[in-house]
Amino acid sequence: MTNQLDLFEHSRDVMLRNDVLAALEQRNAATGREALRRLAAEYPADALVPTLEILIRVLEYPVHEHITNLVSGPVTELPSAKAAQIVEQAIREYLATSLGGIGNDIRIEPILRPSSPNLRRVTNAASLPLSNDTSFGVGYAPPSSLERAVLLVADLLRSRPDRGVFEAAGLDYKVMGSRLGEHHRLTLALAFVDRCVHGVDEYFIFKGRIGSYLAERIGTGCEIAINTLDSRDACDESGIYLTVTGLSAEHGDDGQVGRGNRVNGLITPYRPMSLEAAAGKNPASHVGKLYNVLAHRLATHIQASVDGTDEVVVRLLSGIGRPIDQPQLSS
Missing domain, CATH: 3.30.300.280 (S-adenosylmethionine synthetase, C-terminal domain)
Structure with missing residues:
Protein backbone atom coordinates (compact mmCIF):
# COMPACT_ATOMS: atom_id res chain seq x y z
CA MET A 1 0.00 0.00 0.00
CA THR A 2 2.83 2.41 0.81
CA ASN A 3 4.39 2.01 -2.63
CA GLN A 4 1.04 2.58 -4.30
CA LEU A 5 0.46 5.78 -2.37
CA ASP A 6 3.97 7.01 -3.17
CA LEU A 7 3.34 6.32 -6.87
CA PHE A 8 0.07 8.23 -6.67
CA GLU A 9 1.67 11.23 -4.99
CA HIS A 10 4.84 11.44 -7.02
CA SER A 11 3.93 10.29 -10.55
CA ARG A 12 4.93 12.85 -13.17
CA ASP A 13 1.43 13.94 -14.17
CA VAL A 14 0.34 14.42 -10.56
CA MET A 15 3.44 16.49 -9.82
CA LEU A 16 2.74 18.73 -12.80
CA ARG A 17 -0.88 19.18 -11.73
CA ASN A 18 0.25 20.05 -8.21
CA ASP A 19 2.54 22.73 -9.64
CA VAL A 20 -0.48 24.35 -11.30
CA LEU A 21 -2.59 24.06 -8.15
CA ALA A 22 0.16 25.56 -6.02
CA ALA A 23 0.34 28.56 -8.34
CA LEU A 24 -3.44 28.93 -8.22
CA GLU A 25 -3.40 28.91 -4.41
CA GLN A 26 -0.76 31.67 -4.50
CA ARG A 27 -2.77 33.64 -7.10
CA ASN A 28 0.33 33.62 -9.34
CA ALA A 29 -0.97 33.70 -12.91
CA ALA A 30 2.43 33.67 -14.64
CA THR A 31 3.76 30.66 -12.72
CA GLY A 32 0.45 28.89 -13.15
CA ARG A 33 0.43 29.47 -16.90
CA GLU A 34 3.96 28.05 -17.24
CA ALA A 35 3.10 25.02 -15.08
CA LEU A 36 -0.03 24.40 -17.14
CA ARG A 37 1.97 24.68 -20.37
CA ARG A 38 4.31 21.92 -19.15
CA LEU A 39 1.38 19.72 -18.11
CA ALA A 40 -0.40 20.16 -21.44
CA ALA A 41 2.81 19.52 -23.39
CA GLU A 42 3.59 16.25 -21.63
CA TYR A 43 0.01 15.09 -21.03
CA PRO A 44 -2.19 16.73 -23.71
CA ALA A 45 -5.10 14.36 -22.97
CA ASP A 46 -5.10 15.03 -19.22
CA ALA A 47 -8.72 15.46 -18.13
CA LEU A 48 -7.91 18.40 -15.82
CA VAL A 49 -6.23 20.60 -18.44
CA PRO A 50 -9.48 22.33 -19.60
CA THR A 51 -10.56 23.04 -16.02
CA LEU A 52 -7.13 24.35 -15.02
CA GLU A 53 -7.08 26.51 -18.16
CA ILE A 54 -10.29 28.21 -17.00
CA LEU A 55 -8.89 28.83 -13.52
CA ILE A 56 -5.67 30.29 -14.89
CA ARG A 57 -7.64 32.59 -17.18
CA VAL A 58 -9.60 33.86 -14.19
CA LEU A 59 -6.28 34.92 -12.63
CA GLU A 60 -5.03 36.46 -15.85
CA TYR A 61 -8.24 38.30 -16.63
CA PRO A 62 -10.04 39.00 -13.34
CA VAL A 63 -13.81 39.03 -13.59
CA HIS A 64 -15.47 41.74 -11.55
CA GLU A 65 -18.93 40.19 -11.56
CA HIS A 66 -18.48 36.60 -10.46
CA ILE A 67 -21.85 36.67 -8.75
CA THR A 68 -24.64 39.12 -9.45
CA ASN A 69 -27.42 39.18 -6.90
CA LEU A 70 -30.67 40.71 -8.15
CA VAL A 71 -32.97 42.04 -5.43
CA SER A 72 -36.45 43.00 -6.58
CA GLY A 73 -39.11 44.65 -4.50
CA PRO A 74 -39.15 47.52 -2.01
CA VAL A 75 -35.76 48.62 -0.72
CA THR A 76 -35.73 51.22 2.05
CA GLU A 77 -32.57 53.07 2.94
CA LEU A 78 -31.80 52.72 6.63
CA PRO A 79 -30.05 55.31 8.79
CA SER A 80 -27.57 52.70 10.04
CA ALA A 81 -26.33 51.40 6.69
CA LYS A 82 -26.95 51.47 2.97
CA ALA A 83 -29.27 48.80 1.61
CA ALA A 84 -26.57 47.56 -0.77
CA GLN A 85 -24.19 47.03 2.17
CA ILE A 86 -26.79 44.98 4.04
CA VAL A 87 -27.49 42.88 0.94
CA GLU A 88 -23.80 42.22 0.33
CA GLN A 89 -23.18 41.34 3.97
CA ALA A 90 -26.10 38.88 3.96
CA ILE A 91 -24.83 37.23 0.75
CA ARG A 92 -21.28 36.99 2.05
CA GLU A 93 -22.37 35.49 5.37
CA TYR A 94 -24.46 32.92 3.55
CA LEU A 95 -21.66 31.96 1.16
CA ALA A 96 -19.13 31.69 3.99
CA THR A 97 -21.51 29.49 5.97
CA SER A 98 -22.47 27.32 3.00
CA LEU A 99 -19.13 27.08 1.18
CA GLY A 100 -16.56 27.62 3.92
CA GLY A 101 -13.42 29.54 3.02
CA ILE A 102 -14.21 29.41 -0.69
CA GLY A 103 -17.13 31.76 -0.07
CA ASN A 104 -14.72 34.51 0.94
CA ASP A 105 -13.02 34.36 -2.47
CA ILE A 106 -16.18 35.15 -4.43
CA ARG A 107 -16.63 38.71 -5.59
CA ILE A 108 -20.13 40.09 -5.06
CA GLU A 109 -21.76 43.04 -6.76
CA PRO A 110 -25.30 43.64 -5.46
CA ILE A 111 -27.59 45.33 -7.97
CA LEU A 112 -30.72 46.82 -6.43
CA ARG A 113 -33.50 47.84 -8.78
CA PRO A 114 -37.20 48.63 -8.22
CA SER A 115 -39.73 46.03 -9.33
CA SER A 116 -42.36 46.69 -12.00
CA PRO A 117 -44.58 49.70 -11.19
CA ASN A 118 -47.82 47.72 -11.01
CA LEU A 119 -46.35 45.39 -8.38
CA ARG A 120 -44.81 48.02 -6.12
CA ARG A 121 -48.14 48.77 -4.45
CA VAL A 122 -48.45 45.21 -3.06
CA THR A 123 -46.12 46.13 -0.19
CA ASN A 124 -47.57 49.32 1.17
CA ALA A 125 -45.86 49.91 4.51
CA ALA A 126 -49.08 51.28 5.99
CA SER A 127 -51.15 48.14 5.38
CA LEU A 128 -50.94 44.38 5.13
CA PRO A 129 -49.07 43.32 1.97
CA LEU A 130 -51.06 42.10 -1.01
CA SER A 131 -50.30 38.83 -2.78
CA ASN A 132 -47.92 39.54 -5.64
CA ASP A 133 -48.92 36.43 -7.57
CA THR A 134 -51.66 33.88 -8.09
CA SER A 135 -50.02 30.75 -6.79
CA PRO A 142 -45.71 14.02 9.40
CA PRO A 143 -42.65 13.09 7.34
CA SER A 144 -42.23 9.41 6.52
CA SER A 145 -39.43 7.27 7.91
CA LEU A 146 -37.57 7.59 4.58
CA GLU A 147 -37.96 11.36 4.58
CA ARG A 148 -36.67 11.54 8.14
CA ALA A 149 -33.64 9.46 7.15
CA VAL A 150 -32.85 11.76 4.22
CA LEU A 151 -33.17 14.85 6.40
CA LEU A 152 -30.99 13.32 9.12
CA VAL A 153 -28.22 12.47 6.65
CA ALA A 154 -28.41 15.96 5.15
CA ASP A 155 -28.17 17.48 8.62
CA LEU A 156 -25.13 15.35 9.51
CA LEU A 157 -23.38 16.25 6.26
CA ARG A 158 -24.12 19.91 6.85
CA SER A 159 -23.32 20.18 10.57
CA ARG A 160 -20.47 17.59 10.67
CA PRO A 161 -20.51 16.89 14.40
CA ASP A 162 -17.42 14.68 14.06
CA ARG A 163 -14.90 16.65 12.00
CA GLY A 164 -12.46 13.77 11.83
CA VAL A 165 -14.92 11.59 9.95
CA PHE A 166 -15.65 14.26 7.35
CA GLU A 167 -12.16 15.77 7.00
CA ALA A 168 -11.92 14.94 3.28
CA ALA A 169 -15.57 15.56 2.38
CA GLY A 170 -16.57 18.70 0.50
CA LEU A 171 -19.62 20.81 1.22
CA ASP A 172 -21.52 19.69 -1.87
CA TYR A 173 -23.80 16.69 -1.47
CA LYS A 174 -27.01 15.20 -2.83
CA VAL A 175 -29.10 12.52 -1.14
CA MET A 176 -31.61 10.30 -2.95
CA GLY A 177 -33.80 8.05 -0.83
CA SER A 178 -35.78 5.01 -1.96
CA ARG A 179 -37.87 2.43 -0.11
CA LEU A 180 -38.82 -1.14 -0.98
CA GLY A 181 -41.01 -2.57 1.74
CA GLU A 182 -39.20 -1.89 4.99
CA HIS A 183 -35.79 -1.53 3.35
CA HIS A 184 -34.44 1.99 2.87
CA ARG A 185 -31.59 2.87 0.52
CA LEU A 186 -29.84 6.23 0.45
CA THR A 187 -27.64 7.07 -2.52
CA LEU A 188 -25.23 9.94 -1.85
CA ALA A 189 -23.21 12.07 -4.23
CA LEU A 190 -20.49 13.59 -2.04
CA ALA A 191 -17.63 15.63 -3.46
CA PHE A 192 -14.23 14.95 -1.87
CA VAL A 193 -11.47 17.56 -1.66
CA ASP A 194 -8.35 16.41 -3.50
CA ARG A 195 -5.77 18.04 -1.23
CA CYS A 196 -7.15 16.01 1.71
CA VAL A 197 -6.82 12.66 -0.06
CA HIS A 198 -3.36 11.19 -0.60
CA GLY A 199 -4.24 8.16 -2.67
CA VAL A 200 -6.98 6.00 -4.11
CA ASP A 201 -6.87 3.60 -1.17
CA GLU A 202 -7.21 6.46 1.29
CA TYR A 203 -10.17 7.81 -0.67
CA PHE A 204 -12.05 4.53 -0.25
CA ILE A 205 -11.10 4.44 3.44
CA PHE A 206 -12.59 7.91 3.93
CA LYS A 207 -15.69 6.96 1.97
CA GLY A 208 -16.22 3.79 3.99
CA ARG A 209 -15.74 5.67 7.24
CA ILE A 210 -18.41 8.22 6.31
CA GLY A 211 -20.81 5.48 5.20
CA SER A 212 -20.41 3.61 8.48
CA TYR A 213 -20.83 6.78 10.53
CA LEU A 214 -24.09 7.66 8.78
CA ALA A 215 -25.46 4.11 8.91
CA GLU A 216 -24.89 3.89 12.66
CA ARG A 217 -26.93 7.03 13.24
CA ILE A 218 -29.79 6.16 10.91
CA GLY A 219 -30.31 2.69 12.34
CA THR A 220 -31.04 -0.73 10.92
CA GLY A 221 -32.86 -1.30 7.67
CA CYS A 222 -31.09 1.49 5.79
CA GLU A 223 -28.42 0.94 3.16
CA ILE A 224 -25.91 3.71 2.38
CA ALA A 225 -24.28 3.98 -1.05
CA ILE A 226 -21.79 6.81 -1.69
CA ASN A 227 -20.46 7.94 -5.09
CA THR A 228 -21.62 4.85 -6.95
CA LEU A 229 -19.81 5.87 -10.15
CA ASP A 230 -16.45 5.24 -8.44
CA SER A 231 -14.29 2.49 -9.90
CA ARG A 232 -12.85 0.17 -7.25
CA ASP A 233 -10.01 -0.56 -9.67
CA ALA A 234 -9.15 3.14 -10.08
CA CYS A 235 -5.45 3.96 -10.09
CA ASP A 236 -5.81 7.75 -10.14
CA GLU A 237 -8.38 10.52 -9.63
CA SER A 238 -10.11 9.86 -12.95
CA GLY A 239 -11.98 6.93 -11.42
CA ILE A 240 -13.15 8.60 -8.20
CA TYR A 241 -15.08 11.74 -7.19
CA LEU A 242 -12.36 14.28 -6.41
CA THR A 243 -12.72 18.05 -6.72
CA VAL A 244 -10.50 21.04 -5.97
CA THR A 245 -13.17 23.05 -4.17
CA GLY A 246 -15.40 20.32 -2.75
CA LEU A 247 -18.20 21.56 -5.04
CA SER A 248 -19.58 19.95 -8.19
CA ALA A 249 -20.08 23.49 -9.55
CA GLU A 250 -16.45 23.55 -10.68
CA HIS A 251 -17.48 21.03 -13.35
CA GLY A 252 -20.45 23.15 -14.45
CA ASP A 253 -23.03 21.19 -12.41
CA ASP A 254 -24.77 24.16 -10.80
CA GLY A 255 -28.46 23.18 -11.04
CA GLN A 256 -31.37 25.53 -11.55
CA VAL A 257 -33.77 27.30 -9.20
CA GLY A 258 -37.03 25.35 -9.19
CA ARG A 259 -35.42 21.93 -9.42
CA GLY A 260 -34.13 21.93 -5.87
CA ASN A 261 -35.48 21.34 -2.40
CA ARG A 262 -38.85 22.65 -1.35
CA VAL A 263 -39.24 24.59 1.89
Whole structure:
Protein backbone atom coordinates (compact mmCIF):
# COMPACT_ATOMS: atom_id res chain seq x y z
CA MET A 1 0.00 0.00 0.00
CA THR A 2 2.83 2.41 0.81
CA ASN A 3 4.39 2.01 -2.63
CA GLN A 4 1.04 2.58 -4.30
CA LEU A 5 0.46 5.78 -2.37
CA ASP A 6 3.97 7.01 -3.17
CA LEU A 7 3.34 6.32 -6.87
CA PHE A 8 0.07 8.23 -6.67
CA GLU A 9 1.67 11.23 -4.99
CA HIS A 10 4.84 11.44 -7.02
CA SER A 11 3.93 10.29 -10.55
CA ARG A 12 4.93 12.85 -13.17
CA ASP A 13 1.43 13.94 -14.17
CA VAL A 14 0.34 14.42 -10.56
CA MET A 15 3.44 16.49 -9.82
CA LEU A 16 2.74 18.73 -12.80
CA ARG A 17 -0.88 19.18 -11.73
CA ASN A 18 0.25 20.05 -8.21
CA ASP A 19 2.54 22.73 -9.64
CA VAL A 20 -0.48 24.35 -11.30
CA LEU A 21 -2.59 24.06 -8.15
CA ALA A 22 0.16 25.56 -6.02
CA ALA A 23 0.34 28.56 -8.34
CA LEU A 24 -3.44 28.93 -8.22
CA GLU A 25 -3.40 28.91 -4.41
CA GLN A 26 -0.76 31.67 -4.50
CA ARG A 27 -2.77 33.64 -7.10
CA ASN A 28 0.33 33.62 -9.34
CA ALA A 29 -0.97 33.70 -12.91
CA ALA A 30 2.43 33.67 -14.64
CA THR A 31 3.76 30.66 -12.72
CA GLY A 32 0.45 28.89 -13.15
CA ARG A 33 0.43 29.47 -16.90
CA GLU A 34 3.96 28.05 -17.24
CA ALA A 35 3.10 25.02 -15.08
CA LEU A 36 -0.03 24.40 -17.14
CA ARG A 37 1.97 24.68 -20.37
CA ARG A 38 4.31 21.92 -19.15
CA LEU A 39 1.38 19.72 -18.11
CA ALA A 40 -0.40 20.16 -21.44
CA ALA A 41 2.81 19.52 -23.39
CA GLU A 42 3.59 16.25 -21.63
CA TYR A 43 0.01 15.09 -21.03
CA PRO A 44 -2.19 16.73 -23.71
CA ALA A 45 -5.10 14.36 -22.97
CA ASP A 46 -5.10 15.03 -19.22
CA ALA A 47 -8.72 15.46 -18.13
CA LEU A 48 -7.91 18.40 -15.82
CA VAL A 49 -6.23 20.60 -18.44
CA PRO A 50 -9.48 22.33 -19.60
CA THR A 51 -10.56 23.04 -16.02
CA LEU A 52 -7.13 24.35 -15.02
CA GLU A 53 -7.08 26.51 -18.16
CA ILE A 54 -10.29 28.21 -17.00
CA LEU A 55 -8.89 28.83 -13.52
CA ILE A 56 -5.67 30.29 -14.89
CA ARG A 57 -7.64 32.59 -17.18
CA VAL A 58 -9.60 33.86 -14.19
CA LEU A 59 -6.28 34.92 -12.63
CA GLU A 60 -5.03 36.46 -15.85
CA TYR A 61 -8.24 38.30 -16.63
CA PRO A 62 -10.04 39.00 -13.34
CA VAL A 63 -13.81 39.03 -13.59
CA HIS A 64 -15.47 41.74 -11.55
CA GLU A 65 -18.93 40.19 -11.56
CA HIS A 66 -18.48 36.60 -10.46
CA ILE A 67 -21.85 36.67 -8.75
CA THR A 68 -24.64 39.12 -9.45
CA ASN A 69 -27.42 39.18 -6.90
CA LEU A 70 -30.67 40.71 -8.15
CA VAL A 71 -32.97 42.04 -5.43
CA SER A 72 -36.45 43.00 -6.58
CA GLY A 73 -39.11 44.65 -4.50
CA PRO A 74 -39.15 47.52 -2.01
CA VAL A 75 -35.76 48.62 -0.72
CA THR A 76 -35.73 51.22 2.05
CA GLU A 77 -32.57 53.07 2.94
CA LEU A 78 -31.80 52.72 6.63
CA PRO A 79 -30.05 55.31 8.79
CA SER A 80 -27.57 52.70 10.04
CA ALA A 81 -26.33 51.40 6.69
CA LYS A 82 -26.95 51.47 2.97
CA ALA A 83 -29.27 48.80 1.61
CA ALA A 84 -26.57 47.56 -0.77
CA GLN A 85 -24.19 47.03 2.17
CA ILE A 86 -26.79 44.98 4.04
CA VAL A 87 -27.49 42.88 0.94
CA GLU A 88 -23.80 42.22 0.33
CA GLN A 89 -23.18 41.34 3.97
CA ALA A 90 -26.10 38.88 3.96
CA ILE A 91 -24.83 37.23 0.75
CA ARG A 92 -21.28 36.99 2.05
CA GLU A 93 -22.37 35.49 5.37
CA TYR A 94 -24.46 32.92 3.55
CA LEU A 95 -21.66 31.96 1.16
CA ALA A 96 -19.13 31.69 3.99
CA THR A 97 -21.51 29.49 5.97
CA SER A 98 -22.47 27.32 3.00
CA LEU A 99 -19.13 27.08 1.18
CA GLY A 100 -16.56 27.62 3.92
CA GLY A 101 -13.42 29.54 3.02
CA ILE A 102 -14.21 29.41 -0.69
CA GLY A 103 -17.13 31.76 -0.07
CA ASN A 104 -14.72 34.51 0.94
CA ASP A 105 -13.02 34.36 -2.47
CA ILE A 106 -16.18 35.15 -4.43
CA ARG A 107 -16.63 38.71 -5.59
CA ILE A 108 -20.13 40.09 -5.06
CA GLU A 109 -21.76 43.04 -6.76
CA PRO A 110 -25.30 43.64 -5.46
CA ILE A 111 -27.59 45.33 -7.97
CA LEU A 112 -30.72 46.82 -6.43
CA ARG A 113 -33.50 47.84 -8.78
CA PRO A 114 -37.20 48.63 -8.22
CA SER A 115 -39.73 46.03 -9.33
CA SER A 116 -42.36 46.69 -12.00
CA PRO A 117 -44.58 49.70 -11.19
CA ASN A 118 -47.82 47.72 -11.01
CA LEU A 119 -46.35 45.39 -8.38
CA ARG A 120 -44.81 48.02 -6.12
CA ARG A 121 -48.14 48.77 -4.45
CA VAL A 122 -48.45 45.21 -3.06
CA THR A 123 -46.12 46.13 -0.19
CA ASN A 124 -47.57 49.32 1.17
CA ALA A 125 -45.86 49.91 4.51
CA ALA A 126 -49.08 51.28 5.99
CA SER A 127 -51.15 48.14 5.38
CA LEU A 128 -50.94 44.38 5.13
CA PRO A 129 -49.07 43.32 1.97
CA LEU A 130 -51.06 42.10 -1.01
CA SER A 131 -50.30 38.83 -2.78
CA ASN A 132 -47.92 39.54 -5.64
CA ASP A 133 -48.92 36.43 -7.57
CA THR A 134 -51.66 33.88 -8.09
CA SER A 135 -50.02 30.75 -6.79
CA PHE A 136 -50.53 27.79 -4.48
CA GLY A 137 -48.78 26.34 -1.47
CA VAL A 138 -48.89 22.77 -0.20
CA GLY A 139 -47.68 21.24 3.05
CA TYR A 140 -48.03 17.90 4.78
CA ALA A 141 -47.20 16.16 8.04
CA PRO A 142 -45.71 14.02 9.40
CA PRO A 143 -42.65 13.09 7.34
CA SER A 144 -42.23 9.41 6.52
CA SER A 145 -39.43 7.27 7.91
CA LEU A 146 -37.57 7.59 4.58
CA GLU A 147 -37.96 11.36 4.58
CA ARG A 148 -36.67 11.54 8.14
CA ALA A 149 -33.64 9.46 7.15
CA VAL A 150 -32.85 11.76 4.22
CA LEU A 151 -33.17 14.85 6.40
CA LEU A 152 -30.99 13.32 9.12
CA VAL A 153 -28.22 12.47 6.65
CA ALA A 154 -28.41 15.96 5.15
CA ASP A 155 -28.17 17.48 8.62
CA LEU A 156 -25.13 15.35 9.51
CA LEU A 157 -23.38 16.25 6.26
CA ARG A 158 -24.12 19.91 6.85
CA SER A 159 -23.32 20.18 10.57
CA ARG A 160 -20.47 17.59 10.67
CA PRO A 161 -20.51 16.89 14.40
CA ASP A 162 -17.42 14.68 14.06
CA ARG A 163 -14.90 16.65 12.00
CA GLY A 164 -12.46 13.77 11.83
CA VAL A 165 -14.92 11.59 9.95
CA PHE A 166 -15.65 14.26 7.35
CA GLU A 167 -12.16 15.77 7.00
CA ALA A 168 -11.92 14.94 3.28
CA ALA A 169 -15.57 15.56 2.38
CA GLY A 170 -16.57 18.70 0.50
CA LEU A 171 -19.62 20.81 1.22
CA ASP A 172 -21.52 19.69 -1.87
CA TYR A 173 -23.80 16.69 -1.47
CA LYS A 174 -27.01 15.20 -2.83
CA VAL A 175 -29.10 12.52 -1.14
CA MET A 176 -31.61 10.30 -2.95
CA GLY A 177 -33.80 8.05 -0.83
CA SER A 178 -35.78 5.01 -1.96
CA ARG A 179 -37.87 2.43 -0.11
CA LEU A 180 -38.82 -1.14 -0.98
CA GLY A 181 -41.01 -2.57 1.74
CA GLU A 182 -39.20 -1.89 4.99
CA HIS A 183 -35.79 -1.53 3.35
CA HIS A 184 -34.44 1.99 2.87
CA ARG A 185 -31.59 2.87 0.52
CA LEU A 186 -29.84 6.23 0.45
CA THR A 187 -27.64 7.07 -2.52
CA LEU A 188 -25.23 9.94 -1.85
CA ALA A 189 -23.21 12.07 -4.23
CA LEU A 190 -20.49 13.59 -2.04
CA ALA A 191 -17.63 15.63 -3.46
CA PHE A 192 -14.23 14.95 -1.87
CA VAL A 193 -11.47 17.56 -1.66
CA ASP A 194 -8.35 16.41 -3.50
CA ARG A 195 -5.77 18.04 -1.23
CA CYS A 196 -7.15 16.01 1.71
CA VAL A 197 -6.82 12.66 -0.06
CA HIS A 198 -3.36 11.19 -0.60
CA GLY A 199 -4.24 8.16 -2.67
CA VAL A 200 -6.98 6.00 -4.11
CA ASP A 201 -6.87 3.60 -1.17
CA GLU A 202 -7.21 6.46 1.29
CA TYR A 203 -10.17 7.81 -0.67
CA PHE A 204 -12.05 4.53 -0.25
CA ILE A 205 -11.10 4.44 3.44
CA PHE A 206 -12.59 7.91 3.93
CA LYS A 207 -15.69 6.96 1.97
CA GLY A 208 -16.22 3.79 3.99
CA ARG A 209 -15.74 5.67 7.24
CA ILE A 210 -18.41 8.22 6.31
CA GLY A 211 -20.81 5.48 5.20
CA SER A 212 -20.41 3.61 8.48
CA TYR A 213 -20.83 6.78 10.53
CA LEU A 214 -24.09 7.66 8.78
CA ALA A 215 -25.46 4.11 8.91
CA GLU A 216 -24.89 3.89 12.66
CA ARG A 217 -26.93 7.03 13.24
CA ILE A 218 -29.79 6.16 10.91
CA GLY A 219 -30.31 2.69 12.34
CA THR A 220 -31.04 -0.73 10.92
CA GLY A 221 -32.86 -1.30 7.67
CA CYS A 222 -31.09 1.49 5.79
CA GLU A 223 -28.42 0.94 3.16
CA ILE A 224 -25.91 3.71 2.38
CA ALA A 225 -24.28 3.98 -1.05
CA ILE A 226 -21.79 6.81 -1.69
CA ASN A 227 -20.46 7.94 -5.09
CA THR A 228 -21.62 4.85 -6.95
CA LEU A 229 -19.81 5.87 -10.15
CA ASP A 230 -16.45 5.24 -8.44
CA SER A 231 -14.29 2.49 -9.90
CA ARG A 232 -12.85 0.17 -7.25
CA ASP A 233 -10.01 -0.56 -9.67
CA ALA A 234 -9.15 3.14 -10.08
CA CYS A 235 -5.45 3.96 -10.09
CA ASP A 236 -5.81 7.75 -10.14
CA GLU A 237 -8.38 10.52 -9.63
CA SER A 238 -10.11 9.86 -12.95
CA GLY A 239 -11.98 6.93 -11.42
CA ILE A 240 -13.15 8.60 -8.20
CA TYR A 241 -15.08 11.74 -7.19
CA LEU A 242 -12.36 14.28 -6.41
CA THR A 243 -12.72 18.05 -6.72
CA VAL A 244 -10.50 21.04 -5.97
CA THR A 245 -13.17 23.05 -4.17
CA GLY A 246 -15.40 20.32 -2.75
CA LEU A 247 -18.20 21.56 -5.04
CA SER A 248 -19.58 19.95 -8.19
CA ALA A 249 -20.08 23.49 -9.55
CA GLU A 250 -16.45 23.55 -10.68
CA HIS A 251 -17.48 21.03 -13.35
CA GLY A 252 -20.45 23.15 -14.45
CA ASP A 253 -23.03 21.19 -12.41
CA ASP A 254 -24.77 24.16 -10.80
CA GLY A 255 -28.46 23.18 -11.04
CA GLN A 256 -31.37 25.53 -11.55
CA VAL A 257 -33.77 27.30 -9.20
CA GLY A 258 -37.03 25.35 -9.19
CA ARG A 259 -35.42 21.93 -9.42
CA GLY A 260 -34.13 21.93 -5.87
CA ASN A 261 -35.48 21.34 -2.40
CA ARG A 262 -38.85 22.65 -1.35
CA VAL A 263 -39.24 24.59 1.89
CA ASN A 264 -39.23 21.39 3.96
CA GLY A 265 -35.77 20.49 2.64
CA LEU A 266 -37.03 17.69 0.40
CA ILE A 267 -38.12 16.91 -3.15
CA THR A 268 -41.08 14.53 -2.79
CA PRO A 269 -42.65 13.46 -6.12
CA TYR A 270 -45.00 10.98 -4.40
CA ARG A 271 -46.40 13.61 -2.04
CA PRO A 272 -48.59 16.67 -2.61
CA MET A 273 -46.02 19.25 -3.68
CA SER A 274 -46.00 22.78 -5.03
CA LEU A 275 -44.02 23.57 -8.16
CA GLU A 276 -42.91 26.88 -6.66
CA ALA A 277 -39.26 27.35 -5.73
CA ALA A 278 -38.74 29.36 -2.56
CA ALA A 279 -35.28 30.65 -3.51
CA GLY A 280 -35.17 34.28 -4.58
CA LYS A 281 -38.68 35.16 -3.42
CA ASN A 282 -39.19 37.93 -0.88
CA PRO A 283 -40.82 36.94 2.43
CA ALA A 284 -43.14 39.97 2.56
CA SER A 285 -45.61 39.43 -0.27
CA HIS A 286 -44.43 36.54 -2.41
CA VAL A 287 -47.01 33.85 -1.77
CA GLY A 288 -44.90 31.33 -3.69
CA LYS A 289 -42.71 31.27 -0.59
CA LEU A 290 -45.12 32.33 2.19
CA TYR A 291 -47.95 29.92 1.44
CA ASN A 292 -45.65 26.91 1.18
CA VAL A 293 -43.98 27.70 4.51
CA LEU A 294 -47.37 28.37 6.10
CA ALA A 295 -48.90 25.17 4.68
CA HIS A 296 -46.12 23.01 6.15
CA ARG A 297 -46.30 24.75 9.52
CA LEU A 298 -50.09 24.43 9.65
CA ALA A 299 -49.95 20.74 8.73
CA THR A 300 -47.35 20.06 11.43
CA HIS A 301 -49.35 21.99 14.04
CA ILE A 302 -52.64 20.27 13.19
CA GLN A 303 -51.10 16.81 13.15
CA ALA A 304 -49.51 17.38 16.57
CA SER A 305 -52.63 18.98 18.08
CA VAL A 306 -55.48 16.78 16.84
CA ASP A 307 -55.70 13.31 18.36
CA GLY A 308 -56.10 10.40 15.98
CA THR A 309 -54.68 12.24 12.97
CA ASP A 310 -52.43 10.05 10.85
CA GLU A 311 -51.68 12.52 8.07
CA VAL A 312 -52.50 16.15 7.33
CA VAL A 313 -52.29 17.94 3.98
CA VAL A 314 -52.83 21.71 3.75
CA ARG A 315 -53.46 23.49 0.44
CA LEU A 316 -53.58 27.27 0.00
CA LEU A 317 -54.39 29.21 -3.18
CA SER A 318 -53.60 32.91 -3.42
CA GLY A 319 -54.96 35.60 -5.70
CA ILE A 320 -52.80 38.43 -6.97
CA GLY A 321 -53.82 41.72 -5.33
CA ARG A 322 -55.65 40.07 -2.44
CA PRO A 323 -54.37 40.59 1.12
CA ILE A 324 -51.93 37.81 1.91
CA ASP A 325 -54.08 36.66 4.86
CA GLN A 326 -57.09 36.09 2.58
CA PRO A 327 -56.37 33.12 0.25
CA GLN A 328 -58.84 32.32 -2.51
CA LEU A 329 -59.11 28.74 -1.30
CA SER A 330 -57.80 26.81 1.69
CA SER A 331 -58.26 23.16 2.49
